[in-house]
Amino acid sequence: MEHSSFKHREHQSVEGRMPFNAILIGAPGVGKGTQCDILKSKVDYAHVSTGDLIRAEIRNQTEIGLSIQSITEKGGLVPDEIINQMLCNHINSLPINQSWMIDGFPRTLAQAQFLKDSGLQITHIIELAGDEAEITKRLSGRLFDPLTGSTYHKINNPPPADVAGRCITRKDDQPAVIAQRFQIFRDSAEAIRTLFSDLEVIIDAKGKSIQEIASQIEKILL
Ligand code: AMP
Numbered sequence: 001m002e003h004s005s006f007k008h009r010e011h012q013s014v015e016g017r018m019p020f021n022a023i024l025i026g027a028p029g030v031g032k033g034t035q036c037d038i039l040k041s042k043v044d045y046a047h048v049s050t051g052d053l054i055r056a057e058i059r060n061q062t063e064i065g066l067s068i069q070s071i072t073e074k075g076g077l078v079p080d081e082i083i084n085q086m087l088c089n090h091i092n093s094l095p096i097n098q099s100w101m102i103d104g105f106p107r108t109l110a111q112a113q114f115l116k117d118s119g120l121q122i123t124h125i126i127e128l129a130g131d132e133a134e135i136t137k138r139l140s141g142r143l144f145d146p147l148t149g150s151t152y153h154k155i156n157n158p159p160p161a162d163v164a165g166r167c168i169t170r171k172d173d174q175p176a177v178i179a180q181r182f183q184i185f186r187d188s189a190e191a192i193r194t195l196f197s198d199l200e201v202i203i204d205a206k207g208k209s210i211q212e213i214a215s216q217i218e219k220i221l222l
Contacts, residue, residue: 004081004088006120009096019099020045020221021121023106025192026128028181029139029173030205031213032103033151035128038214043222045099050107052149053086054078059146075177077184080110091120101221107184109191116195124220125200127189128213132182134206139178143167 011019024032036047054072057065064086068078077083087105094100106112115122141154145167152159152167159167172181193200203216 004085004114004118006088006118007092008119009121011121012097014097017222018123019097020101020123021099022101022124022126022221023115023122023196024101024103024126024128025106025189026205027130027132027135027185028178029135029142030128030130031210032128034210035214035217036101036103038210039101039217039221042218043099045101046094048087048090048100048102048105050083050087050102050104053090054083055149057086059149073171075172075180075184077107080108080114083107084111084114106188106192108188112188112192112195122196122199125192125196126217126220127193127200127202128205129202130205131207135182136175136178139173140169140175142169142173144170144173 013019024036026032033049036049039045040047054065054068058069058072059065064082068082071078083105087102091100091102106115138153138156141156143152143154143159144150145152145159145163147166148163150159150163158164171177201220203213205213
């Protein structure tokens with residue numbers, strides 16, 4: 001595997017504002033993807049979801065996709081070297097002055113250390129802190145459209161009639177797998193907090209509406 005490294009980026013302000021290079025962390029299902037979508041409607045930025053990068057590899061049945069499919073379906077983590085490389089390739093392909101927010105990475109101490117050592121300029125780390133019982137309820141109702149990658153919810157956000165028939169529950173949204181994913185998050189979050197304590201802002205998402213959380217994120221980034 002080729003060596004993973006990020007291209008050096010010298011940012012300039014765009015329309016009077018410096019681009020943000022942010023990382024959003026939080027337990028699976030806390031609403032990171034939803035918040036990234038809302039932010040999209042407010043500002044031009046790249047949402048870099050490592051879960052989406054992985055699902056695209058699997059959907060396209062690439063060599064890497066085939067080798068990691070079963071790990072992902074069981075809720076396990078893809079090996080650090082593979083995900084680090086995928087992230088590097090993706091970030092390096094973005095225009096220099098593009099704002100971006102990474103969602104789903106780092107997930108392990110090794111990934112956090114890789115990020116720290118990489119010299120990649122990070123402007124913010126935002127942690128969404130949610131309630132695990134509330135999240136489990138929401139995740140087990142989540143529906144996924146394998147064709148477009150869109151996510152819906154059985155009760156809160158049902159899929160349109162023409163796509164409902166092909167929507168599925170992601171294997172990694174089943175309760176036993178969710179519990180394992182929470183554990184992985186807890187194990188890695190502490191390390192991330194320690195390595196990036198100077199950059200981190202924690203948003204208490206418990207009992208907050210999606211819009212309340214969105215406006216807090218906006219205040220931090222924009
Ligand atoms: P997500 O959509 O972020 O919940 O990710 C779905 C799945 O992709 C995870 O359960 C992991 O199997 C894999 N994955 C996503 N991000 C990472 C990462 N940073 N490190 C290892 N595996 C990952």
